[in-house]
Amino acid sequence: QVQLVESGGGLVQAGGSLRLSCAASGRTFTDYAIGWFRQAPGEEREFVAAINRSGGGTLYADPVKGRFTISRDNAMKTVYLQMNSLKTEDTAVYYCAASGQIGIRPYARDYFYWGQGTRVTVSS
Numbered sequence: 042q043v044q045l046v047e048s049g050g051g052l053v054q055a056g057g058s059l060r061l062s063c064a065a066s067g068r069t070f071t072d073y074a075i076g077w078f079r080q081a082p083g084e085e086r087e088f089v090a091a092i093n094r095s096g097g098g099t100l101y102a103d104p105v106k107g108r109f110t111i112s113r114d115n116a117m118k119t120v121y122l123q124m125n126s127l128k129t130e131d132t133a134v135y136y137c138a139a140s141g142q143i144g145i146r147p148y149a150r151d152y153f154y155w156g157q158g159t160r161v162t163v164s165s
């Protein structure tokens with residue numbers, strides 16, 4: 042299995058930026074695509090972005106396209122989510138997750154391992 046630990050959350054003003062990190066340990070990191078999901082208070086968990094095993098393919102949810110960038114450093118076993126032009130509606134707990142499925146999946150059911158989450162709060 043793989044263990045995931047998120048970091049980099051915090052409080053930021055609207056229009057600002059944050060970079061989230063997802064550090065992995067355990068099994069071979071390149072066996073997994075990595076996704077970011079978020080859950081706002083009272084809402085269901087939703088897909089944000091994902092990256093394939095090599096880092097050559099990415100997928101984004103429409104609300105974050107053009108503002109968020111996902112990347113990975115396989116040597117460091119870390120995936121990043123650069124978040125720019127943050128909006129108040131981006132406020133949520135952000136989770137990274139690992140999928141052993143082929144390709145890039147936007148569905149939480151395809152991800153086997155999850156981190157504990159990091160909170161992002163965007164103030165107006």
